[in-house]
Amino acid sequence: MNRRKRYQVILAAFFLLFSAALSACSSSSSTGSAPPPSETAKDSAEATPSPAETPKETNDEPVTIKILYPWGADAFEQRYRGIEKLLPNVTIELVDSQAQMDPLQELNAQKIVPDIIFANWGLDALYELDMIEPLDDLIQKHQFDLKALDPSLVASIRAMDRTGQGRILGFPIQYSPYGIWYNKEVFDKFGIEYPTERLTWDEVVELAKQMTAERDGVQYRGLEMGPGLASGEVTVPLSQLAVNLTDPDTGEVLIDKEPAVTRYFELMKKIYGIPGIVNEDPEARKDYEFPKKNVGMIVSWIEYLRWGVGDPEVAANMEAAPLPVWGDGEESAPPAGSNLLVINKYSEHKDAAFKVLTAYLSPEHQTELAKIGDAPPLFNNKDVISHFGENVEVFQGKNVAAFYETSPALPPAKISTWDQYVDIGGSMLKFSQSDMDIASFLRQLKEESEIKIKEAKKQKE
Structure with missing residues (x-):
């Protein structure tokens, strides 16, 4: 099994867990269901x-x-x-x-x-x-x-x-654990200090703005969170807030009533509002760009450097930083x-x-x-x-301890298995390209999710 395929298998397994267990990661794949x-x-x-x-x-x-x-x-x-x-x-x-x-x-x-x-x-x-x-x-x-x-x-x-x-x-x-892998070469090119301290998400947005530009004929992007900034890891900030997207007993979809969801979409709207941050090429959005060395930071798992990059020479100037936090007293990683x-x-x-x-x-x-x-x-x-x-050679000399710096939050008392039918991760590409306001988008996503849950309930009868 090659590195890319192996990484995709691992992604499918962990995305299933976080979609069903931690309520915020919407990266549940059909492979894992x-x-x-x-x-x-x-x-x-x-x-x-x-x-x-x-x-x-x-x-x-x-x-x-x-x-x-x-x-x-x-x-x-x-x-x-x-x-x-x-x-x-x-x-x-x-x-x-x-x-x-x-x-x-x-x-x-x-x-x-x-x-x-x-x-x-x-x-x-x-x-x-x-x-x-x-x-x-x-x-x-x-x-x-x-x-x-x-x-x-x-x-x-x-x-x-x-x-x-x-x-x-x-x-x-x-x-x-989640954290940041960053490319020193990209930071150097834009004259920006390395993120050695833990950042807030607002600080990450500002860094991403500074590194999303063209240099020497190459389009650089300051931030990546899953391929195309629209899958998988893109829901990490929401998972940090440790909320259910649905009622665990009834399956009622709660995304239009849960303030944490709106807060998350407001953050993503800021990120998607950075000109050039989302690659317009549909083919390029299918895979990670960070290994191409034209991305400043990627939010991902600690193992990503091995399965997503792999080549120690490519990873030579890549380093780790702690997972960003929301701030204002909310300093947790996603529930463990x-x-x-x-x-x-x-x-x-x-x-x-x-x-x-x-x-x-x-x-x-x-x-x-x-x-x-x-x-x-x-x-x-x-x-x-x-x-x-x-x-493992690719991890040699890397500050992997940074991935363990942010302690995980406690999960909801009862995790809702209905959350897997609220595909926030899968909807983020549409959101990034939409001019809909957040409330309207959540209403539409809620209706789509309700149909999926209703069908799932029928199959369980």
């Missing part, structure tokens, strides 16, 4: 093995734990095999599949029971098939200290429980979301599976993952994150 079930819930249940009593397992009892993982044997070996060193009695085995409805039903029909499921397509299919084993009892039984995880991350996981009970449905696989590692309700080895999860979250294992550029969910452990990217 769980398809509607092809059978009724009753039929699905009949295709699922019956839960077994959890056997009593000793610490040294040999056991094989099967992990459903969708990205192939090489990535699996790199990210999971090290757990066997921490748990000598455990053998890890790959189930190469996806946590989506059809693949899960096929595994159930074949009586293949993964003990742990990497739910990178969200929890919809696992809910439908009743395959989630909440971890609360196991956490208490094995005395796992949730304080090892950041409060925002724990709150985000609890908010994903559709029952409203705030159960821990899985453990986090990764936390990829993550895809989850879920224990299968039908596993016969729940205790051993839980030990595998805790080994995955151990500082020892997380440090090794951080070295290869996997952003650790133990981001409140400064020693772990200090090792981020040290075995």
Whole structure:
């Protein structure tokens, strides 16, 4: 898989999470959405093995734990095999599949029971098939200290429980913080100081204005937030405000009533109002321009330099800065979301599976993952994150600690799964080209979203 394709896969997975879990990121892609079930819930249940009593397992009892993982044997070996060193009695085995409805039903029909499921397509299919084993009892039984995880991350996981009970449905696989990657060459060309301190969004707008101009026959742009300034990362400022776009219980669309949404659109109107900031070429808008070295700043994930740029020579003059904030006391990053590692309700080895999860979250294992550029969910452990990217050439000498400078906000108490049908990210290109006022645009987007939600509700009946 080449770097660009791999990055797009990672984007799809994380965009799904933030669209459904953090309410503000509207970058939910069709790739990441769980398809509607092809059978009724009753039929699905009949295709699922019956839960077994959890056997009593000793610490040294040999056991094989099967992990459903969708990205192939090489990535699996790199990210999971090290757990066997921490748990000598455990053998890890790959189930190469996806946590989506059809693949899960096929595994159930074949009586293949993964003990742990990497739910990178969200929890919809696992809910439908009743395959989630909440971890609360196991956490208490094995005395796992949730304080090892950041409060925002724990709150985000609890908010994903559709029952409203705030159960821990899985453990986090990764936390990829947002920040700025900037190009020193572009700043130098325009005679502007590097953004070493944390900026406000208004300050970012002013910098973007100064660097959006033509120099030596090249059109420079001061800021990029997703391809064409109209997808994916473009919703990061809204996600920082940690609001639901819809009522989590009824699906009512709230974007015309939520002040945070209007505030976000006002910011974007300022950005889109910078002459030349949006590339008029439709083809150019399909991909990132930052690797072409004609963009001053890009708001993206910490991993972007690896998967979006890749070439250490191209990245030589690129550096990191903290994520901008709204200011006036609102100094948070988006709530700390993550895809989850879920224990299968039908596993016969729940205790051993839980030990595998805790080994995955151990500082020892997380440090090794951080070295290869996997952003650790133990981001409140400064020693772990200090090792981020040290075995990856493109990160050498970069101030990656800047990505962890802004602490994440707490999410809404209950995350609305209906938010995925309010495609703010997908609507921003239209907004950037429209002369509609914000209130009118939000009314139109609300009507479009209501139609999608109504259809989704019909499919769930």
